[in-house]
Amino acid sequence: MPLYRSLSREVDRAAVRPGRAALSPEGRSTVRALASLFAVDAFGGGLIANSLVVYLFVLRFDPALSELSILLAVSSLGAGLSLLLAVPLARRFGLVRTMVYSHLPSNLILMAIAFVPTFFGAAALWVGRSLLSQMDVPTRQSYTQSVVAPSDRAAAAGYTTAARSTQALGSPVTGGLVAAGGPWIAAPFVVAGAIKAVYDLALFAQCRRRPPLELGEPP
Template identity: 45%
Template sequence: MQTLEDPAVTVGQARLARLLLPAGVHAGALPLLVGRALRGFCDGFIAVLLPAYLLALGFAQLAVGLVSSATLIGSALATILVGILGHRYPQRRLLLLAAALMAATGIGFAGLSALWPLLLVAFVGTLNPSSGDVSVFLPLEQARLADSATSEARTALFARYSLTGALSAAIGALAAALPGWLAAQLGVSFLGAMRAMFMLYALTGVALWFLYTRMPEPEPHVASVRTPLGPSRRIVTRLALLFSVDAFAGGLVVNSLLALWLMQRFGLSPGAAGQFFFWSGLLSAGSLLVAVPLARRFGLLNTMVFTHIPSSLCLIAAAFSPSLVATLVFLLARSALSQMDVPTRTAYVMAVVTPPERPAAASLTAVPRSLAAALGPTLAGGLLAMGWVGAPLVACGLLKIAYDLALLGAFRRIKPVD
């Protein structure tokens, strides 16, 4: 493991690492957290602006679901390739390729107006319509992070990683108000201002490319032990199947569809929706901080399950709420609970497999999640187009509760080994 005293680590990097990273984590993890912050910022405003952008282009609600599904399917297939072939190539090279793809995605969405070309760019690109990270970056960064920390520090590092994404996504959601401000102050069209936001997304991909070029390569003995999934295959397969149920449910209310639901039901503007997602993101970030001490006291699995069920009940209540204020209260309460399972779930997967299997385990648990989640947005978009406005939220809540109970029943006797 690279330490803060290694020659490859500069004095500035060491100081930042001591400030931003948990104890027991080496400085090589710092670029990954910075990159997560940049991507989270873009994900924050893209999730809110995507439905408004597609509606401004003249498409119906179903198109929002189709584009969201295309992004998730493409991410899933890219993650499959990483799981199968990723151990053969340096992780930094794959991250550089992903950053270049992010830049191309932003340029494509900024310059295209027809649905089928947009669907193609969404499929091959890195756009993220959800609150979490579902892109090809995820398994690459998770495996690198797992190698960067001791077993005692791993949960805290994943919580810090998720916290970074949540905070930056919350700030990014506020940036969804920029197109309206640009249209009012500079006289540009609202559509043109939204295209500029996609160019900002592309420029962020360029910034990530330069960031990853400075990321140190892992030590040779670390890179050489990465192998395909082996003795832990049965456990990982069972986890992946259950995670896919959770992901399908989450796909029904990805941020883009939730923003569309708020815009259609209550008439919220993109700027107002962005303010809601800002506060929602802050609460989610706070829940990530609470997850670590809860996991230490009650265990990873119990923390995952018993914080998730109340959040699903809040989502169901929001679907039946008659007023905007009550709906937002229920949704904010959900945000305060729903993300506590994110770092604990990742840490649990990394802990029940052997270290050489971690890249494959990260990929093979992420793939079913992405594939299952990809089905949800199209279904939700169709339900919204048919006027069944509360159905996606109710279905999501019920499925997530079923997932939590099944996960607890199947894994309550299986303890992490690392």
């Protein structure tokens, strides 16, 4: 609480009347495009919810509970590290390159997990993926804020986050149906990786046409 009380009101824009968060015409088109892309990524990610990943690993490899617990702990640590690593990488390579060049390999690794015959091989790939998979989170948020006017930033954050949350609602169920209803139990890894890889390529094409306003240079 003391930390929050020490923050200045000057860091935020002037207050506006309560009501629907409005976007400028230019901001509306930008946010609509980004929200659509982020929704695709969220749907793909939801196909491989942690609960389903654990279920699939148990069915395919029947690992010991201790091995599975260590895998989840290490992968969570890797995901946290990837968030921190995104900052220096974005400063060096730019927001969009950091997003795509880390996220696309992580999705190719995700697809490869479906073809690995051993638990330790699949676990190594899963941990490797975790070191890359979250680098797009802070860079994605930063990019969104940098390509809209200051007056549109709060609404842009709300709309893009809502788009991701909405699409993530049904995808875990879809992933379960794909695994249980098809001939290949590891299919969700391939389907999710393919969807998210398409998102990466589409995002790169979209964002190269719109560099961050604050940088004034290609992302």
